[in-house]
Amino acid sequence: MSEKNFSEQLIAAIDKKTDWFNSRELQNVLEQYRLMHTCEKTLYEFLLKKSLITPDPYKNDKKISDIVPPENSPFTDNERSMIIGMRLSDYDSTLDFLCNYYKFSVSNLQISNIKKLIDLNNAIQWNSFSVNSTNINTRTIATLLFNAKQGADALTVNMINDSVSKAGKAVLAINKSLKALTEFQREVYKGNIRKNVMSHPSFSAEKAASSPDDEKVQIKKLFQATMGKTPYYNELIDEIIDEDHSPDKANLQKALLKKLEVENSSAQNSEEKIDTKSILLVALRVFGAMPGQISQAKEKIIENHEVLESEHNTFFEKLKKALRKAFNIEEKPVFYQIPITDQTTDTVRHEKIDYQQFIRDLELRSRRYASAGIRKAPLYEKISQQSEEKILEYVNQQILECNKMLKILNGLDEFFKSAPLPQNRSKIKGLKMEITALKNSIVKANQRRSEYTAYIEEEAQLRKLGITNA
Structure with missing residues (x-):
């Protein structure tokens, strides 16, 4: 094979492999x-709910624009709640940045950025999650969760174990893909030298072909001018020289092209039917990440309600409450007139909600989702055994109800900010953080539902055309 033909084949193979990484492998990394x-957020919110860590008061003020793993330096026992609360908060924000804003592509994930991802993956060692871990963050979080599980119900214990297990599997899958990408980036580097340096008009192919040393001289002469700030790696340059001058160059070239081949799995995929039910069950499990967020929102609403109640907590009101409690009489219903914004028309209407009933609804939804989101939990098992139509119906209903819940939470957030007396407004706790987290979960569930619906519709269209094996 001539050097020109080999370079052309190599560059074409690298381009094809780049497309494969961008469209498939790195999208899988994003999903992981x-x-x-989701798993980390479940554990983070569980520890917050149990008051085992202190929430970071500056979380919403921090702007994440790069991959920065949380610190792993030692701290005293007295600082544990605050330090781990802050580190988990930073870890959560970085993962959120990755999932929603980061570009997973070969051009963006150079070796330096891959190293940052690896460092982030090692910040908490989900695959060696033990109270005896040498990693201080891992050891402390494992200890906190171990203590939290003591005396907890089986459902809670399953939720914790399931989240840790899934996070560990996700890290393994991510690291495997990043290792493959690291190896591929070496070939991209070499391909860029062939494309930019060795194809330059000033590069003498004749001199380069005369000896290994002459080829290296030609590359060095034009490297800075054609490769800009790209570092000069002797090891990789030597690999190029070997591929062009080694006595075994034919085998080296053949092996390299083979290594860069993208497996054609279209024939296999045509025979494999996509498990559409599993897509719906992933949507179902997304709801399992919501109980912590719902419970936290509920606690804040109760505290805000108590602030309002305290403004007219006269002696007679206290006496009435004491009598109701003594004779087991139901509390007098409390209704709030809250603003509800219609996103489509941007109009605001007011709706009267029953405060006690809404709190009961939140408690019920939190308990239900805790069971629906965990494999082997009774509700999950019951739903997963139903037909796809029934599961889709359930997911549709939950997305509808959750969107309604979000509207009420937004309305309550606005209401509580303006309802108290001016001197009490600083005591009110905002709900924006919980609303944002819940909204993200609903978006993820909706994405899975859309994926399922799109596949079913495509399948139906193909059947109409008489195509049954696409």
């Missing part, structure tokens, strides 16, 4: 990070 983020 989304799974990892």
Whole structure:
């Protein structure tokens, strides 16, 4: 094979492999990070709910624009709640940045950025999650979760174990893909030298072909001018020289082209039917990440309600409450007139909601989703055994109800900010953080539902055309 033909074949193979990484492998990495983020958020919010860590008061003020793993330096026992709360908060924000804003592509994921991802993956060692871990963050979080599981119900224990297990599997899958990408980036580097340096008009192919040393001289002469700030790696340049001058160059070239081949799995895929039910069950499990967020929102609403109640908590009101409690009489219903914004028309209407009933609804939804989102939990098992139509119906209903819940939470957030007396407004706790987290979960569930619906519709269209094996 001539050097020109080999270079052309190599560059074409690299371009094809780049497309494969961008469209498939790195999209899988993104999905694994989304799974990892869901698991981490479940554990983070569980520890917050149990007051085992202190929430980071500056979380919403921090702007994440790069991959920065949380610190792993030692701290005292007295600082544990605050330090781990802050580190988990930073870890959560970085994962959120990755899942929603980061570009997963070969051009963006150079070796330096791959190293940052690896460092982030090692910040908490989900695959060696033990109270005896040498990693201080891992050891401390494992200890906190171990203590939290003592005396907890089986459902909670399953939720914790399931989240840790899934996070560990996600990290393994991500690291495997990043290792493959690291190896591929070496070939991209070499391909860029062939494309930019060795194809330059000033590059003498004749001199380069005369000896290995002459080829290296030609590359060095034009490297800076054609490759810009790209570092000069002797090891990779030597590989190029070997591929062009080694006595075994024919085998080296053949092996390299073979290594860069993208497996053609279209024949296999045509015989494999996509498991559409599993797509729906992933949507179902997304709801399993919501109980912590719902419970946290509920606690804040109760505290805000108590602030309002305290403004007219006269002696007679206290006496009435004491009598109701003594004689087991139901509390007098409390209704709030809250603003509800219609996103499509951007109009605001007011709706009266029953405060006590809404709190009961939140408690019920939190318990239900805790069971629906975990494999082997009774509700999950019951739903997963139903037909796809029934599961889709359930997912549709939950997305509808959750969107309604979000509207009420937004309305309550606005209401509580303006309802108290001016001197009490600083005591009110905002709901924006919980609303954002819940909205992200609903978006993820909706994406899975859309994926399922699109596949079913495509399948129906193909059947109409008489195509049954696409």
